[in-house]
Amino acid sequence: MVRDPLMARRNWANRLALASTGLCALVTVSVLFFLLGYIAVNGIGALNWAFFTQLPKPVGEPGGGMANAIVGTGKLLFLASLIGVPIGFFGGVYLAEFGRNGKIAFWVRYATDVLNGVPSIVIGIFAYVLVVLPMKSFSTLAGGFALGIMMIPIAVRTTEEFLKLIPASIREAADALGVQRWKTILFVVIPAAFRGLLTGILLDLARVAGETAPLLFTALNNRVWSHGWMEPTASLPVMIYTYAIAPYEDWHRQAWAAALVLMLLVLVVNGGARMVLPRRSVVV
Amino acid sequence: MSSIVPSVKPPRLAVREAPPADASSVAMAVDRLNAWFAENHVLRDISITFPKQQVTALIGPSGCGKSTLIRCLNRMHEVVAGARVKGEIWVDGMNIYGEGVDPVQVRRKIGMVFQKPNPFPTMSIYDNVAAGLKLNGVRNVSVLDEAVERGLRQAALWEEVKDKLKEPGTGLSGGQQQRLCIARALAVKPEILLLDEPCSALDPIATAKIEELLHELKTQYTVGIVTHNMQQAARVSSFTGFLLLGELIEFGTTDRLFTNPSDPRTEAYITGRFG
Numbered sequence: 346m347v348r349d350p351l352m353a354r355r356n357w358a359n360r361l362a363l364a365s366t367g368l369c370a371l372v373t374v375s376v377l378f379f380l381l382g383y384i385a386v387n388g389i390g391a392l393n394w395a396f397f398t399q400l401p402k403p404v405g406e407p408g409g410g411m412a413n414a415i416v417g418t419g420k421l422l423f424l425a426s427l428i429g430v431p432i433g434f435f436g437g438v439y440l441a442e443f444g445r446n447g448k449i450a451f452w453v454r455y456a457t458d459v460l461n462g463v464p465s466i467v468i469g470i471f472a473y474v475l476v477v478l479p480m481k482s483f484s485t486l487a488g489g490f491a492l493g494i495m496m497i498p499i500a501v502r503t504t505e506e507f508l509k510l511i512p513a514s515i516r517e518a519a520d521a522l523g524v525q526r527w528k529t530i531l532f533v534v535i536p537a538a539f540r541g542l543l544t545g546i547l548l549d550l551a552r553v554a555g556e557t558a559p560l561l562f563t564a565l566n567n568r569v570w571s572h573g574w575m576e577p578t579a580s581l582p583v584m585i586y587t588y589a590i591a592p593y594e595d596w597h598r599q600a601w602a603a604a605l606v607l608m609l610l611v612l613v614v615n616g617g618a619r620m621v622l623p624r625r626s627v628v629v
Numbered sequence: 630m631s632s633i634v635p636s637v638k639p640p641r642l643a644v645r646e647a648p649p650a651d652a653s654s655v656a657m658a659v660d661r662l663n664a665w666f667a668e669n670h671v672l673r674d675i676s677i678t679f680p681k682q683q684v685t686a687l688i689g690p691s692g693c694g695k696s697t698l699i700r701c702l703n704r705m706h707e708v709v710a711g712a713r714v715k716g717e718i719w720v721d722g723m724n725i726y727g728e729g730v731d732p733v734q735v736r737r738k739i740g741m742v743f744q745k746p747n748p749f750p751t752m753s754i755y756d757n758v759a760a761g762l763k764l765n766g767v768r769n770v771s772v773l774d775e776a777v778e779r780g781l782r783q784a785a786l787w788e789e790v791k792d793k794l795k796e797p798g799t800g801l802s803g804g805q806q807q808r809l810c811i812a813r814a815l816a817v818k819p820e821i822l823l824l825d826e827p828c829s830a831l832d833p834i835a836t837a838k839i840e841e842l843l844h845e846l847k848t849q850y851t852v853g854i855v856t857h858n859m860q861q862a863a864r865v866s867s868f869t870g871f872l873l874l875g876e877l878i879e880f881g882t883t884d885r886l887f888t889n890p891s892d893p894r895t896e897a898y899i900t901g902r903f904g
């Protein structure tokens with residue numbers, strides 16, 4: 346074969362593109378593994394049964410755990426889903442099924458994207474003004490409210506995207522049977538998109554699970570159990586923050602452990618989300 | 630009226646047979662139907678009748694408006710954003726485009742099968758066929774069972790699926806899926822069944838099955854079918870309409886239209902000189 350200089354150059358360009366993009370992909374994966382490994386190595390030492398079952402000990406006393414922060418994070422996420430999931434979900438249904446390419450839908454999408462870009466600390470201040478000030482107390486409610494607001498934009502957009510994956514022909518089939526639109530959406534379209542929708546919600550939840558800034562203004566922290574919804578509460582991210590900046594060696598170890606638990610939580614939710622991800626729920 | 634409607638009426642081009650003597654033999658009468666996609670005027674003054682318990686075929690080159698016409702017949706055209714319709718379509722003494730007529734009710738009486746089989750993805754074979762009834766509130770199991778079996782038998786699918794009714798509808802072959810869609814449309818007992826190129830995604834054997842089925846169906850239903858395939862129109866239909874550029878050029882018995890077309894454009898099309 347004759348060696349064509351143009352072909353040779355193209356081959357080189359190709360290899361260069363492959364090498365540089367591949368390298369960046371490798372860096373991404375390495376960062377994740379380095380992070381996971383580093384946290385695991387540092388955190389595993391302080392991880393014991395007490396960590397999950399006991400309250401924090403007073404300063405200076407070694408041991409104790411973060412049971413209240415783990416439960417606190419659970420309660421915050423529960424409340425956040427209660428607020429963020431329905432609003433985000435129905436907003437997404439509106440965009441995909443009713444608003445479509447209309448003017449209103451355009452502005453809703455735009456507002457959603459802007460909301461998604463609002464720094465989380467600003468959301469925290471917003472929740473502070475709206476919930477903490479009137480109630481005169483930091484609380485689980487305020488923290489859940491802030492995280493719930495943060496969940497909305499992603500819930501809206503993932504819901505919309507997954508509903509849009511369901512082919513129009515499916516909706517037409519139901520239309521042609523004389524089925525009302527809302528029934529079609531509820532009983533045909535949403536079930537067909539169910540795995541995707543669930544995935545989106547789970548990823549959204551995993552994302553806000555680690556939010557710290559909005560909680561500093563809302564849920565604050567608590568060294569003991571937080572009862573009900575109206576008291577300040579400990580949470581894993583805020584505990585990590587508090588313990589990491591404190592000048593005690595023992596607290597640093599516990600911060601690492603808390604970071605490990607939070608990472609594992611996010612990983613499990615993420616992994617779970619990917620397991621339910623559509624294998625064949627979206628069928629044309 | 631809006632400025633899109635031509636101020637000068639286009640000349641009536643369609644050549645028609647004398648309409649059937651008594652109105653009781655007509656299932657559906659389309660009267661000066663116009664349709665638009667936004668500003669695009671795609672159907673112009675279409676007038677056509679669908680005789681009761683006959684198969685009527687619509688033929689014409691790609692883009693001439695066959696799908697648009699058939700979708701107007703059960704008010705599916707207006708589902709598309711920006712789409713509009715003007716004109717009248719009479720079914721059972723009622724203009725389906727009349728004021729206050731609910732398109733959802735119209736579609737229950739006039740069923741439709743699409744080009745690509747579109748079974749509901751999460752539903753079993755049984756639920757697919759029962760969907761029209763279930764989603765409209767029918768709960769009675771024996772009524773549903775009866776409708777599912779009747780629909781599947783009429784669609785000539787019962788023998789093939791009766792032992793796996795609980796399996797997903799999407800697990801069937803393309804031809805079976807299309808018959809499943811026909812069964813689903815028939816289960817709600819429509820008066821008229823419309824099919825838009827139902828065989829275009831199917832192999833010859835599956836196509837033959839559907840064509841055979843159409844012969845059966847016309848003993849009970851009025852059938853309208855769009856087809857690209859002139860041999861198919863000749864095989865399955867008693868009446869044929871030829872569309873070109875949004876106008877009904879000619880309408881008549883299939884025999885006459887294919888052997889002795891009265892419009893030169895029809896002749897050009899059926900002899901394969903264009904389209």
Ligand SMILES: Nc1ncnc2c1ncn2[C@@H]1O[C@H](COP(=O)(O)OP(=O)(O)OP(=O)(O)O)[C@@H](O)[C@H]1O
Pocket residue numbers: 666669671689690691692693694695696697698709857
């Ligand atoms: N969703 C749509 N939006 C805008 N214009 C459309 C749409 N669907 C069809 N049209 C236009 O309407 C005209 C008629 O289209 P139609 O689909 O009815 O043709 P057809 O005869 O069914 O063609 P084919 O044989 O290819 O299916 C075409 O000019 C097409 O470009």
Ligand SMILES: [Mg+2]
Pocket residue numbers: 695696697825
């Ligand atoms: Mg078509």
